[in-house]
Amino acid sequence: MIANSEPEKNWYENVPFVRRPSRQKPLVSIGVTTYNMQDKIGETIDSLVNQRGVDPREFEVVFVDDSSKDDTVGVLDWNMSRLGNARVVVNNQNKGAYASKNRALEESEAPLLMIIDGDDLYCENTVAETLKFMGKNPGIKYSYSKHMRIDEDSNITVFRPSYDFSRESLLHMNYVVAVESFYRDIFNEIGGFDDVHVEDYDFVLRASEVLRDNQFGLNPMFLYKYRDTNGSKSDEVSVSRTSGCKVIEGSLSRLEGISKDVFSVGRRGPAGHTYYVHSREAADASFEEERERNYALDVSRARPKYSRARA
Helix, strand or coil: CCCCCCCCCCCCHHHHEEEEECCCCCCEEEEEEEEECCCCCCHHHHHCCCCCCCHHHEEEEEEEEEECCCCHHHHHHHHHHCCCEEEEEEECCCCCCHHHHHHHHHHHCCCEEEECCCCECCCHHHHHHHHHHHHHHCCCEEEEEEEECCCCCCEEEEECCCCCCCCCHCCCCCCCCCCCEEEEEEEEEECCCCCCCCCHHHHHHCCCCCHHHHHHHEEEEEEEEEECCCCCCCCCHHHHHHHHHHHHHHHHHHCCCCCEEEEEEEECCCCCCEEEEEEECCCCCCHHHHHHHHHHHHHHHCCCCCECCCC
């Protein structure tokens, strides 16, 4: 069994980045996006209410509902009194996940930003450990953690690893997927999330265009529970792969000034993420030969260990 350590009591006293709980302005803003999640959002709120090792006044939560057709907003309103610093914003029409994420973070006020989908869960020490990690690593501007997959009933199905950051490896697969935290100036500089199917992948790729590799940091703890659902993007494999290829092409063009054809290898890697591989010249090898060669190179670069949860 993989267990997270208990956050140190009053760890913030000796960390320059962190203001003490007596200060009014929050340290971190958490954006929560919802759409037709009346049956799941209550559990997400529970995970925020039950945060340990951090004063509730030190984080704010901004919920943005994307014009749900069910009673998601009613559930949100009923639960707001349980959180010390939270509010609900409702889009007047359905605008998509990227727009809701942008609105949540734009309407928040803390210098450090985090995002969680309205059907996913934080662990009890997620906020405290994220603040601690960022406070003890002042050179890091964008952090991410390992995560767990959960089913519809919130049972853990698998523990997912992650990788130390490099832009080169990010161009082959997105492993920056859980408890992402980044500073507001980064969000503002790259212009927030874009209207693409894989908006999270696109966002971190664009962040890698303005940050150095050593300004990203992997928090080695399991701090996020990602829900696999029948209607989630994770099931829309073909659309996600196509969108992934396009955002990689865009990033290569912007930063390196090169134009490359990008394709998906059509397999899932050891970390559970689809590989996206930029091709060489078409004359170098056939499509199939190149795909197999690049897949082998990616896997040999890092083969992390991961544990499947036991029943």
